[in-house]
Amino acid sequence: MKSYLLKRTGAALVALWLASVIVFAGVRALPGDAALALAGEERSPEALAEIREKYGLDDPVPVQYIRWAGHALRGDLGQSVRTGLDVSDTIVDKVPITLELAVLSVLVAVLIGIPAGVVAASRKGKFADYASNAVGLAGLSIPNFWLGLVLILFLAIRIEVFPASGYVPFLESPLRNIYYMILPAFVLGTALAAVIMRQMRSSMLESLDADYVRTARAKGLSEWSVVGSHAFRNSLITVVTVIGLQLGGLISGAVVTEQIFVIPGFGNLIVAAVFQRDLPVIQGAVLVAAAGYIVVNLLVDIVYSLLNPRIRIAGETA
Amino acid sequence: MPRRRKLITAMLALPLVAAVACTGEPATETSADPQGQQSFADNRPARQGGEVTVALAEEPDALDPSLARTFVGRIVFANMCEKLYDTDANLELVPQLAADMPDISADGTTVTIPIRRGVRFNDGTQLDAAAVKTSIERHQNITGSARTAELAPVQSVEVVDPMTVRLNLSQPFAPLTAILADRAGMIMSPAQLRKSGANFGDNPVCVGPFEFAERRAGDAIVLDRSNDYYDADQVNLDRVTFSIIEQGPVRAANLRSGEVDIAERLDTTSLEDIEAEQGLRLYEATSIGYQGITVNVGNTNGVEQPFGQRQAPIASDPRVRRAFELSLDREAINDVVFNGRYEPSCSPIAPNSKFAPEIDCGERDVEQAKSLLQEAGVQTPVPVELMLATDQTAVRLGQVVQEMAKEAGFAVNARPTEFVSSLDLADQGNFDTFQIGWSGRVDPDGNIYDFHHSEGALNYSGAHDPEVDRMLEQARTTIDTEERRQLYADIIDAVRERANIIYLYHENLFTGASSDIVGLQYHGDGLLRLKTAGLAAN
Numbered sequence: 001m002k003s004y005l006l007k008r009t010g011a012a013l014v015a016l017w018l019a020s021v022i023v024f025a026g027v028r029a030l031p032g033d034a035a036l037a038l039a040g041e042e043r044s045p046e047a048l049a050e051i052r053e054k055y056g057l058d059d060p061v062p063v064q065y066i067r068w069a070g071h072a073l074r075g076d077l078g079q080s081v082r083t084g085l086d087v088s089d090t091i092v093d094k095v096p097i098t099l100e101l102a103v104l105s106v107l108v109a110v111l112i113g114i115p116a117g118v119v120a121a122s123r124k125g126k127f128a129d130y131a132s133n134a135v136g137l138a139g140l141s142i143p144n145f146w147l148g149l150v151l152i153l154f155l156a157i158r159i160e161v162f163p164a165s166g167y168v169p170f171l172e173s174p175l176r177n178i179y180y181m182i183l184p185a186f187v188l189g190t191a192l193a194a195v196i197m198r199q200m201r202s203s204m205l206e207s208l209d210a211d212y213v214r215t216a217r218a219k220g221l222s223e224w225s226v227v228g229s230h231a232f233r234n235s236l237i238t239v240v241t242v243i244g245l246q247l248g249g250l251i252s253g254a255v256v257t258e259q260i261f262v263i264p265g266f267g268n269l270i271v272a273a274v275f276q277r278d279l280p281v282i283q284g285a286v287l288v289a290a291a292g293y294i295v296v297n298l299l300v301d302i303v304y305s306l307l308n309p310r311i312r313i314a315g316e317t318a
Numbered sequence: 319m320p321r322r323r324k325l326i327t328a329m330l331a332l333p334l335v336a337a338v339a340c341t342g343e344p345a346t347e348t349s350a351d352p353q354g355q356q357s358f359a360d361n362r363p364a365r366q367g368g369e370v371t372v373a374l375a376e377e378p379d380a381l382d383p384s385l386a387r388t389f390v391g392r393i394v395f396a397n398m399c400e401k402l403y404d405t406d407a408n409l410e411l412v413p414q415l416a417a418d419m420p421d422i423s424a425d426g427t428t429v430t431i432p433i434r435r436g437v438r439f440n441d442g443t444q445l446d447a448a449a450v451k452t453s454i455e456r457h458q459n460i461t462g463s464a465r466t467a468e469l470a471p472v473q474s475v476e477v478v479d480p481m482t483v484r485l486n487l488s489q490p491f492a493p494l495t496a497i498l499a500d501r502a503g504m505i506m507s508p509a510q511l512r513k514s515g516a517n518f519g520d521n522p523v524c525v526g527p528f529e530f531a532e533r534r535a536g537d538a539i540v541l542d543r544s545n546d547y548y549d550a551d552q553v554n555l556d557r558v559t560f561s562i563i564e565q566g567p568v569r570a571a572n573l574r575s576g577e578v579d580i581a582e583r584l585d586t587t588s589l590e591d592i593e594a595e596q597g598l599r600l601y602e603a604t605s606i607g608y609q610g611i612t613v614n615v616g617n618t619n620g621v622e623q624p625f626g627q628r629q630a631p632i633a634s635d636p637r638v639r640r641a642f643e644l645s646l647d648r649e650a651i652n653d654v655v656f657n658g659r660y661e662p663s664c665s666p667i668a669p670n671s672k673f674a675p676e677i678d679c680g681e682r683d684v685e686q687a688k689s690l691l692q693e694a695g696v697q698t699p700v701p702v703e704l705m706l707a708t709d710q711t712a713v714r715l716g717q718v719v720q721e722m723a724k725e726a727g728f729a730v731n732a733r734p735t736e737f738v739s740s741l742d743l744a745d746q747g748n749f750d751t752f753q754i755g756w757s758g759r760v761d762p763d764g765n766i767y768d769f770h771h772s773e774g775a776l777n778y779s780g781a782h783d784p785e786v787d788r789m790l791e792q793a794r795t796t797i798d799t800e801e802r803r804q805l806y807a808d809i810i811d812a813v814r815e816r817a818n819i820i821y822l823y824h825e826n827l828f829t830g831a832s833s834d835i836v837g838l839q840y841h842g843d844g845l846l847r848l849k850t851a852g853l854a855a856n
Contacts, residue, residue: 032738036745040379040387041757042464043741044768044775045622054462083535084380084519090535149567156575164575165568166561167537262563262572264537272377272536272564277738 004305012298019290020072024065027282030274037277038081055081055279068283077284082276087284090269095288097167098265101188101257102250104181106243108189109196114239116193117200121208122227132197139194144253148187148260155183165262184261188253192246199242203235210234248293364836364852369557372846373569373581377536377562382519383504384457387464389757389844392501393582394560396845398440398541399524401503402431402450403495405760407841409606409670411495415445415505415525417481419495426490426797431498433481438546439507440529447477453505454485460516465502467775468493490795492802496761527553527849537562554837554852573598573830580831580838582846585711586659592830601829601840604661606668607758608765610821611704611719613639617747617780625772625782630750631696638700639817641690645726646719647682652823655715661824665810666756666765668824670842672799673762675807677814687726698727703750705743708734715753744778752778755825760843762806763794770813779818786812 035051036043052058056067071078077087120132156164162183168176207213208231216230255267262268266285273281378391383399386392404414413419417432437445454475457465471491476484487494497503510523522530527549528541539560543553561578563569570588573581574595584592584600592598615633618626632638648662661669664679691698704719706712716732723730735743743749759765768774771790772782789812793805813819827844836854839847 032736032742033745036741037738038379038387039464041389042387042467043745044467046466047464047775050462050466080535082379083377083533084382084385084517085533085535093534094536152568152571152575157571160575164571164577165563166572166577259565260568262561262565262568264534264562269536275736275738276377 005302008298008301012294015294016291019294020069020287021065023283023286023290024068025061027279027286028061030277032277034081034277034279068280072284072287077287078280080273080278080281082273082278082281087280090281091266091284091288094264094266094269094285097263098251098254098258098267100170100177101181101184101254101263101265102247104178104185105187105189105192105250105254106247108185109192110243112189112193113196114200116197117239118204118227118232120197120201121204121231124205129201132201136194136197139190139197142190144187144191145256145260147190148184148257151183151187152260165260167261167263167265184257184263187260188250188257191253192243192250195242195246196239199239200235203238204231207231207234251289362836362854364554364850365855366554366852367556368554368853369559370555370579370835370848370851370853371559371561371577372848373563373572373578374560375566375569375583376564378539378560380519381522381530381533381539383453383501383506383522383524384460384463384465385519386501392843393845394539394541395501395504395524397528397558397848398526398530398544399501399504399506399522400526401499401501402505403499403503405496405499405841405843407839409672409760409842411499411760414499415450415503416498420498422490422797426795427487429485429487429494430478431483431485433483434548435481437525437548439510439523439525440544440546441507441509441523442546443507443509445505445525446480447483448480449508450483450505451475451477452508452511454483454502456506456511457502468497468500469502490797492794492797493759493761493763496759496764499760528555528558531557549849552850554850555848558848570830573832576832579835580829580846582827582829583844584828584830586656586828587711589657589659589828597833598830599833601831601838603827603829603840603842603844604668604670605758605825605827605844606671606760606765606842607756607825608663608666608668608821609753609755609823609825610666610819612744612752612754612769612779612819613642613817614747614749614751615639615779615781615816615818617778620746621744621775621777621780623747625780628780630702631694631700632702632750635694635696636816637690637694638696639820641687641694641726642700642702642723642728643817643820644680644683644687644690645723645728646820646822647722648679648822650682650722651715651718654718655711656823659828660826662822663824664814664821666769666819666821667762667806667810668758668842671760671762673803673806675803675810677810682722684726691727699724699729700727702728702730703733704730704753705733705735705740705749705751706753707740708736712753719753747778747780749778754778757844762802763790766790766806766809766813767794769819770809781813781816781818783812783816786816 035048035057038051039047056064075088079086116132120129123129152164155162163180166180168180170177213226213231216226254265255271258265258267259271270285374390374393376390378394379386379388381394400414402414402416403411406412415434415437417434421430433445433447433450439445457463458469471487471489472485473488474486478484504524506518507523511518514521527544527547529544531542532540541558543556547553563572566585567588569581570584570592572578589600592600613632614628616625616627618628632642652658652660652662665677667674704716706716713734720730720732744752756765767790768776770781771777771787789805789809793802793809796802796805829840831838834854835851837850837852
């Protein structure tokens with residue numbers, strides 16, 4: 001067990017190191033001189049030279065990398081070239097906002113997707129099935145930026161039910177925070193709702209065909225109890241796995257959703273930083289995102305190995 | 319990978335879809351407010367207190383007057399960092415923290431500035447000549463300063479008496495007062511500078527109607543009413559929140575839904591909806607900047623490098639460039655691309671400047687363009703590659719230019735390029751023609767010198783002509799306004815002749831605001847001055 005853990009952790013560290021190298025090199029491969037981006041309208045040769053010197057942009061890339069990595073190891077991701085604000089602090093501020101959006105949109109997706117999937121499966125071939133399939137297909141096909149703009153137009157401008165955009169920190173006012181998050185979470189959640197609905201429908205259909213459901217029916221249980229307790233519960237397992245797999249996708253979907261609803265989250269931070277060639281911010285944010293994925297994967301591996309000794313043993317002998 | 323592509327496509331399509339989504343519906347209501355399009359005048363009294371939220375089109379950079387480089391940052395500074403001089407509604411320079419206009423010596427090399435008395439910084443410390451000296455010297459010396467070039471002629475700053483400073487110049491420098499009416503003239507609290515040093519921008523303290531309260535990266539900048547401001551009687555609002563909303567249609571939507579009270583730099587495509595909306599009004603100001611097409615004539619090795627001669631026909635023969643200009647119809651461009659909302663022009667100086675010369679831009683003349691091409695002996699169609707921004711408006715502009723120039727015998731190939739990349743290509747001299755503009759400076763020198771002088775920092779066209787250089791140097795060292803005006807008129811004639819920049823139009827700046835807001839000042843410099851703004855008393 002110990003050697004398995006060590007091996008997995010070692011692999012994760014290597015992955016993290018590779019990610020940091022790729023991020024660093026990738027950012028420098030972006031077309032356009034970072035000094036020019038920063039200089040704005042004041043781009044005299046002297047000003048450009050000062051900027052390059054101040055941020056060490058003239059040093060060889062490996063030297064820049066070692067300097068940055070050294071600081072990053074101590075938790076210091078540097079300062080934003082554009083605003084001069086501390087990158088680590090900024091990221092710590094932004095991550096909870098995007099996580100909240102992601103969690104709420106999963107909630108929306110579950111609340112819509114699961115009942116719709118159950119209804120579709122239990123009414124297979126009937127109107128409700130076709131209707132929820134059609135809505136699901138639409139949910140998958142409609143780009144969320146378009147849906148977002150349409151909802152803003154109708155629900156925020158025509159009839160002023162929801163705010164058009166913006167964000168209120170949870171600690172400032174929890175109720176207003178949720179109120180501002182409803183539309184974005186709905187927009188981000190629709191595509192996932194469609195995925196869940198389709199997954200729910202197909203695994204429900206499978207369960208409804210299974211022997212134990214036939215047995216339950218044979219015992220004379222009510223249809224409600226057959227569908228609700230027996231088939232439904234067993235179908236949930238795959239759906240939960242699918243939700244887990246889609247979380248990564250949600251984070252990237254959040255990038256667009258945050259732009260439309262002006263939510264100052266992680267996605268917004270990265271997009272703005274790329275356009276402004278704010279190298280420390282891009283590097284820091286992508287590194288933190290990569291670290292997040294790697295840590296989650298590591299934890300999943302560990303949990304699996306605890307649950308299923310075969311994985312652990314295979315890992316040890318390999 | 320597919321997800322990634324979906325994302326990029328989505329982002330590219332966003333402005334288009336957004337524009338359609340927000341303008342698709344015809345306006346059914348008529349404006350209830352007949353003053354909707356009128357600027358400034360509003361006699362309703364404001365009530366004390368209240369908060370407003372202002373949507374900014376971009377995120378400001380460091381809130382440090384020495385380091386700041388963005389236009390949008392100046393909007394925030396305009397409300398918390400006063401300057402030695404300011405520009406009024408007529409773009410005239412007026413004293414702000416200075417007590418009077420500068421006293422310039424006969425030879426033009428010493429400039430004496432009296433300081434306003436009884437002024438305190440927003441930390442309660444006193445403004446005096448020593449503080450002015452400290453700030454100007456910091457502007458000149460701090461690493462990464464964006465003020466070094468504009469203050470280059472200032473050799474030393476002297477404290478003459480506690481309330482008077484003197485700037486000693488290496489040569490007469492007419493734009494100096496205008497430069498001191500921008501960030502170089504902002505005076506920072508010496509006490510705060512001692513405390514925060516190079517990190518002044520994290521917690522800036524200046525003289526202003528509002529003081530810095532909080533900044534949330536990528537989100538908002540909050541200013542609170544100052545308790546130390548010398549002119550506090552004029553101030554009404556308790557708090558101003560600048561909220562960053564980069565997408566134009568989203569900014570407009572927020573204004574219409576009342577999420578924000580003021581939204582600056584609205585797209586021309588969203589104006590009709592705003593005008594039609596009850597309870598909103600549109601403020602309009604002609605920008606002091608310009609937009610045009612820069613032609614690369616001699617920038618073969620990069621802006622800081624020796625000139626070369628480019629071989630493309632449009633680079634080697636001014637007749638070809640004039641033919642190109644003659645093929646374009648500025649009025650039609652304005653009507654088709656900007657819904658007629660901008661000011662067609664062939665000058666770098668906006669019409670609202672006292673230095674603006676009277677120019678006849680001439681009409682579109684395809685026949686004359688053709689004969690100029692014939693005279694130049696070039697083979698038609700003349701290939702022209704036009705680099706421009708990636709947004710829908712820029713692309714539309716490119717298409718219109720392409721169609722117009724085609725009739726005269728040009729084959730224009732539009733090349734939409736992401737902004738920073740395009741700056742890089744321009745800096746390297748790796749372009750044929752480039753649609754780019756300038757946000758503008760109050761003094762005409764700031765709109766011309768760096769673009770046309772052979773050693774100018776922004777001389778992307780690589781034009782170099784000793785005569786033009788001499789005229790530009792003479793104009794910036796001439797103090798007399800009338801004389802300068804004539805010099806700039808001559809310069810504009812000369813640069814129109816060589817046609818290294820083909821000026822097309824001046825933008826109009828549109829700011830939308832709730833009609834509850836009174837006392838908002840919005841001039842041609844595009845800054846929002848909220849000092850006297852307030853919510854209308856009922």
